[in-house]
Amino acid sequence: MRIVVTGGAGFVGSHLCDRLLAEGHTVIALDNLITGSTDNIAHLAGNKSFQFIYQDVTEYIYIAGEVDGVFHLASPASPIDFPTLPIQIMKVGALGTHKALGLAKAKGARFLLASTSEVYGDPEVHPQPETYWGHVNPIGPRGVYDEAKRFAEAMTMAYHRIHKIDTRIIRIFNTYGPRMRIKDGRVVPNFISQALRGEPLTVYGDGSQTRSFTFVSDLVEGMYRLFMSDVFTPVNIGNPNEYSILQFAEMVNSVTGNKAGVTFEPLPKDDPKRRRPDISKARRVLGWEPAVPLEKGLKQTVASFRRAIGM
């Protein structure tokens, strides 16, 4: 297949490009590098099946020739980007999704939207099944991201219903791994880089809030299986093993041998208290479940951060 990946120079997007190429597909990555980096795809330079185009996908997307698939991943994704890039986030979720869907429509291509567990907001239902409609503060600091993704899901379903586009929606839960930005601001890169510098880990609030962490290779496997399936309704992909942030900090300190402990900082507004995917649907319709335990994925990520930081 000839596949377009928006956000292809990002953390997840670059791993997806690697996987698609390994499956024998031709890949065109589009990215405006707002939060991504060509470092993530530098190893693909010279690969005849791969092309990178610098493009803001909120603008009209022109691709010559046939396209069989569009994976739409373009969007800043870290909470530190929400206050600094709110308009860019809303534009890429709305206009960017519209343009990417327009490309899929023009080419008769299958379309996959990278949605998020954030559509569930600060959830009142635990764990979160796909049938839960969510609990989002539209005007809070996270609203720009959550509502952009909710709009993107609605737009995807509208194109599916009206234009009969073959669509997929993946709801991704916290994913980590090599190639995350050192200063990404999300908890995994923050804790690992602090630990490698021998600093205390910055736990927000009392650290009792929970998350469930998915290693990037597990996510990419789920994403690829969903794309290849015929399931057009949303599917959660995430690791259901739930940890408090304090437990997670202790694990990072133990894996890295950091003796500096933790320090407590204020909890950001609207920070979800609990998050864990119900993955019964992914198990049932995709035969998917995560394979990489947290400690193993963490060790690989720590090793990659050591190389990146030069420690």
Ligand code: NAD
């Ligand atoms: P990332 O920031 O590393 O990747 C996003 C990429 O999109 C970047 O390379 C960025 O430059 C690009 N981009 C942003 N706006 C663009 C625009 N207007 N035009 C072209 N390119 C643009 O983040 P990530 O963690 O790899 O996330 C990838 C996708 O997965 C995002 O859509 C995100 O919302 C979704 N997601 C990720 C997670 C996670 O835990 N990593 C969780 C839920 C959802």
Ligand code: UDP
């Ligand atoms: N967090 C933390 N210390 C940090 C960064 C994040 O305690 O240095 C917390 C954050 O408040 C949240 C959890 O870790 O409860 C996960 O945050 P992240 O930014 O990775 O993503 P989120 O799941 O909130 O979108």
